[in-house]
Amino acid sequence: MQINDTFKPAEVAxxxxxxxxxxxxxxxxxxxxxxxxxxLAQDTFVRxxxxxxxxxxxxxxxxxxxxxxxxxxxxxxxxxLERAYQESLAHLPEAEVPSEEHRLIILDSLERLDRALHxxxxxxxxxxLLAQLDGLSIAQVAQQLAVSRATVERDLAKALxxxxxxxxxxx
Numbered sequence: 001m002q003i004n005d006t007f008k009p010a011e012v013a014x015x016x017x018x019x020x021x022x023x024x025x026x027x028x029x030x031x032x033x034x035x036x037x038x039x040l041a042q043d044t045f046v047r048x049x050x051x052x053x054x055x056x057x058x059x060x061x062x063x064x065x066x067x068x069x070x071x072x073x074x075x076x077x078x079x080x081l082e083r084a085y086q087e088s089l090a091h092l093p094e095a096e097v098p099s100e101e102h103r104l105i106i107l108d109s110l111e112r113l114d115r116a117l118h119x120x121x122x123x124x125x126x127x128x129l130l131a132q133l134d135g136l137s138i139a140q141v142a143q144q145l146a147v148s149r150a151t152v153e154r155d156l157a158k159a160l161x162x163x164x165x166x167x168x169x170x171x
Contacts, residue, residue, distance in 0.1 A: 007048060007049060007051060009049065012045060012048055012049050015045070015048065015057075015060055015064070016045055018060070019060055019061060019064055020041060020045070022061060023041045023044060023061075023064050023065070023068060024037050024038055024041040025037075026065065026068070027040045027041055027068055027072075030072065031072065040068055040071055040072060040075070041068070043071050044064055044067045044068045044071060047067050047071065048064070048067060051067075074115070077111075077114055077118075078111050078114075081107065081110050081111060081114060082107060085103075085106065085107060085110065089103075109166075112166045113163060113166050116162045116163070116165070116166045117129075117159065117162060117163075119162065120155075120158060120159055120162060121155075123145060123147070123155060124155035124156075124158050124159050125159065126145065127141050127145060127152050127155040127156055127159065128155070128156060128159035128160075130144060130145075131152075131156060138152050138153060138156070141156075
């Protein structure tokens with residue numbers, strides 16, 4: 001399966017034929033829902049079509065399982081974000097509740113921001129969340145994380161840079 005940049009469709013088709021039933025069963029045992037497992041299995045093979053794999057797969061099931069596990073984690077985080085967002089909407093007066101279109105745009109933005117923030121080192125992510133969500137000052141964040149103000153400022157600059165790139169990635 002060695003190619004230039006991505007798997008060839010024929011290679012993915014062969015992997016699909018050989019491992020789809022196993023992957024779907026493996027996912028069903030983890031998510032407890034046949035339809036959900038089927039969706040995740042399909043998403044795994046779609047991700048595989050886009051993967052930048054240049055060496056042959058020695059353990060295709062391990063590779064497919066790794067992709068599927070990442071998709072399950074992404075979906076879990078997405079659902080947690082949706083629940084938190086729905087809870088926040090419940091506290092708004094009905095006149096201020098966004099339309100369905102705006103709700104989807106907001107959820108998409110939150111998902112992209114969440115993915116971007118999870119690329120940061122844990123301390124930088126925590127500093128950002130303490131400052132932005134809890135409203136702590138740089139000095140308070142530094143004290144809580146037991147680091148210098150300069151470290152917090154660097155971490156916040158990195159996090160804000162990530163947020164800026166997410167915001168203007170589609171612009």
